[in-house]
Amino acid sequence: MKASVTEGLGQGFVVEEVDLADPVGHEVRVRVRASGLCHSDLSVATFIGGEFPVVLGHEVAGVVTETGPQVTQVKVGDHVVGSLIQYCGSCVNCLSGRTHICLRPEATLRTPDQAPRLSWNGAPVAQGMGLGGFAQEALIHENQLAVVPEGMPWAPAALIGCGVLTGAGAVLNSADVRQGDTVVVIGAGGVGMNAVSGARIAGAGTIIVADIEDAKLERAKAFGATHVVNSRSTDPVDAVRDITGHGADHVFDFVGARPVTAQGLRMLGKGGGLYLIGVGGTDAGVEVSALAVLSGSQKVQGVYMGSSNLKRDIPFYASMYLQGRMNLDDLVSREIGLADIEAGYEALKDGSTARVVITDFS
Ligand SMILES: NC(=O)c1ccc[n+]([C@@H]2O[C@H](COP(=O)([O-])OP(=O)(O)OC[C@H]3O[C@@H](n4cnc5c(N)ncnc54)[C@H](O)[C@@H]3O)[C@@H](O)[C@H]2O)c1
Ligand SMILES: [Zn+2]
Ligand SMILES: [Zn+2]
Known part of the structure; x- marks a missing residue:
């Protein structure tokens, strides 16, 4: 599949042919239909750093195409929105409803002894915030996904995952x-x-x-x-x-x-x-x-992350949008292709541009 890879600090976003593993455990394969450009991904790619090479992108909306054997919360065909909030569901904070401050967020990721979710030319590629939405497909833990109504348009749906929750x-x-x-x-x-x-x-x-x-x-x-x-x-x-x-x-x-x-x-x-x-x-x-x-x-x-509970709040905001009680359309200033991420971030420097969303993954 095609994914936009950031090879190192200041090395931008380049579309490459990347391999996605099959889902195991609680993982869900998502065909990405919209992916928002958030400032924090640009910060990671330009000065914060982290693991490289990496597929960034953490405002994701798409369709479930395959589920791992332990998945119970979503099914093939569901329209889902991802969030960078990672929670285990069993620590004391999760059990008291405060999943945004989970004590074991890494429980949603593969362990070092497992094959990586993403690889490129046979070598591992990191997945930004457990999502990696700058790609045609993503493999995401079911706890990082919420189901939204099929009538929810893709571009505003993607924005719910970070900017709206926050x-x-x-x-x-x-x-x-x-x-x-x-x-x-x-x-x-x-x-x-x-x-x-x-x-x-x-x-x-x-x-x-x-x-x-x-x-x-x-x-x-x-x-x-x-x-x-x-x-x-x-x-x-x-x-x-x-x-x-x-x-x-x-x-x-x-x-x-x-x-x-x-x-x-x-x-x-x-x-x-x-x-x-x-x-x-x-x-x-x-x-x-x-x-x-x-x-x-x-x-x-x-x-x-707005002290959010993503399973409750993402469908709630989608419903507010569909009822005309939350304006997300005016936040989508521009829709772009997967290869145009750098131009998209450039456009964000102009004050009149609120958000840029990738909707063309061809
Ligand atoms: N805490 C979290 O979990 C979380 C999550 C997501 C984003 N964020 C942060 O939220 C912030 C806002 O994100 P955004 O995408 O809206 O950023 P943005 O850059 O689009 O908006 C910032 C706004 O602040 C205005 N501004 C700058 N200086 C100002 C001043 N002196 N007085 C008044 N306004 C001023 C700018 O004109 C701009 O409109 C960012 O810092 C982002 O990193 C935090
Ligand atoms: Zn963000
Ligand atoms: Zn937890």
Whole structure:
């Protein structure tokens, strides 16, 4: 099958003929129909590194074509969406419903004594995040897949696996936003827009979006922001205090730069929570005054993958989309072929492009 291989740091994405093993145990063979380009794969390929050569791609939607002998949760013909959340299902965190912080995520992968899932010219190829979606086919543990209705279109389905789980999940799961609450979303990128959608689903009364680009703020209004603030021309902390009167109940930081996170903390009202999602660099973080947060009864929380339970949440977001209650169509700015990943990432540098999705695997 054809797969886009990254041979090393800075070596880009090159389509090669790669071999996929037959499914064993809980593995599922998926014919990939859509694969989203997320920034984190580009970061792995350009500066973070990891195992090479590798097939990246972790926003995957496709059809089940074959199942391993122990698979019970999906069947051939099912339409599925993958997620990078890997969980064992039997550790104490999984058993208490917190699969996103599973203690044994490696239980979903093959062990070193087993033949690799992917190989190229007879040598092993790593599989990004247990998914490897930049390929015609993928071999994925059933715990990393959720079934969606057949009426769900492929490109928006693929986005659910990372950006939607993260953005909407931060609001609905991590912060448990309630009707009437005031919400601030800092960073109106693809993930931030899903937080806006999540806030609408939760019934938030006020949804303020801050960014430094007017085009993104215009888009945020279309997603349901009740107020927008350009942090370049207006002090966003003053703006949030003016709009809310007493500070926000929930602030979501999708940027992750020290000055921005500090602004987020200053936006909080009494009892408010600041949620850290964006990772702008290795020095990202925030100085917290114990006296200030204890007297204001505030909290600062890191959020991994929107505290999501993928088996529950992926079908839920698909259903929200199909009911017209979650806008995913406006996140799919461009559809490309498997050979065009580098051009796709280049297009993402333009602020008007929200997400690029591979839908042509020929
Ligand atoms: N925590 C997790 O589990 C998780 C999962 C997926 C993605 N992420 C992270 O979420 C973040 C958002 O992802 P994305 O795809 O939407 O990124 P993006 O680059 O599309 O969006 C970031 C936005 O922040 C805006 N911005 C930059 N500086 C700003 C400032 N000073 N004030 C206000 N806005 C500013 C940009 O204009 C842009 O619109 C990324 O850092 C990504 O790595 C985290
Ligand atoms: Zn991602
Ligand atoms: Zn577990």
